[in-house]
Amino acid sequence: MNEPTIGHRVWAIPEGYIPPESHGPAPEMTSHEAVCVLNASEKDASVELTVYFEDKEPVGPYRFKVPAQRTRHVRLNNLDDPQLIPMGTNYSSVIRSDVPIIVQHTRLDSRQAENALLSTIAFAVNE
Amino acid sequence: MNEPTIGHRVWAIPEGYIPPESHGPAPEMTSHEAVCVLNASEKDASVELTVYFEDKEPVGPYRFKVPAQRTRHVRLNNLDDPQLIPMGTNYSSVIRSDVPIIVQHTRLDSRQAENALLSTIAFAVNE
């Protein structure tokens, strides 16, 4: 499992929207967006996430750790430092890490009675 | 946040189809497709979108701006200059920008009572 160079240090996700309503039991079926981060390297990763909006200055960085040889699925709804991401608002995000990681984006949308899902590998920025 | 070279200047999205029916409150749950554009650079972006069809000449360019350090989620349903994109019709789109951007494609489909979603990072054209 010695694969120190899997991934990239900078990733971008243009789509961002946390649906303001939900159906079903919390927290599993609560409408949310997540960034899923895999750190397959041997070194802990310090990750910074910046949020971009349509009509105001970017907010961030939001900081979190992903230990070596671990994954972390971060719900964007739950990030509150420096501030909560407003619901029902279009945004984008850029993720920067000090070690190579891989990032995938997911939304669970339960605004209507039956949930919908979307997902894509984020855009890997070449350095 | 000084990252002037995040992204590409040309992007393509082969899938395109605006469902002609919707369920649920407008405009949130109206069936639509969107291009989500992130401009993480320090310069405003002038973007041109061209729409390709199965049986007629391409239409465009549709023009819009994405200011520096901003995102813009453009509903393709709403573009009307030079003309509306017909609903219930297969199309593709190519996006060109004068500064590097990142593009993601999304559809919300509420033809049936419960909505469905799809999304993917668009195809980044190497220049």
Next chain:
Amino acid sequence: MNEPTIGHRVWAIPEGYIPPESHGPAPEMTSHEAVCVLNASEKDASVELTVYFEDKEPVGPYRFKVPAQRTRHVRLNNLDDPQLIPMGTNYSSVIRSDVPIIVQHTRLDSRQAENALLSTIAFAVNE
């Protein structure tokens, strides 16, 4: 619109499954998979699609044209030469073209009362 080199000549889609049941009006809501092909070049494209299975030899090529500056959304359900792709069966596909194209994969699944969607840009093979 002079962009002769947008895209790749070989694409792969590992996922393939045509759901054997449907709900809703045909053909729009019939469960199906599609390859959406954009030919943004100035030359007509001759495309060949080969289907791979879990337990038998590949079948193909299926042949179709995508004219210059046109898109084509091909429902895999409808291809019948050399033979129909069986429903309810796992498969993969490889798409080859004589001019560069861009390919996106989509499934509409209406096995249950409310439809679900998936989509991704196909894998672009470097030549």
Next chain:
Amino acid sequence: MNEPTIGHRVWAIPEGYIPPESHGPAPEMTSHEAVCVLNASEKDASVELTVYFEDKEPVGPYRFKVPAQRTRHVRLNNLDDPQLIPMGTNYSSVIRSDVPIIVQHTRLDSRQAENALLSTIAFAVNE
């Protein structure tokens, strides 16, 4: 069909979550995640899949074969050697093969009455 170099030997999928509930007939509509692997080469592929977690050591490798010129859609729910992947738990996976392959990730989520789908081409690691 002589295309020995289609694909990559290492792939990563940051998202992983097997929903612990299902609606609808088994096994088709059972909530599951799958890795769809295409081996378009002329040589059989030996594949190893490692699973990463948020709070414990990686588990694996899970081993399976994909014969030359074949696809294989592996349900992660069904892998049990060295051990089952726990349901309702966040994970990621890394796939390694001795010949080039292409990998796509899919989830069918039937926790609520109507199923939802997500899919993306996995992240191809450059060697």
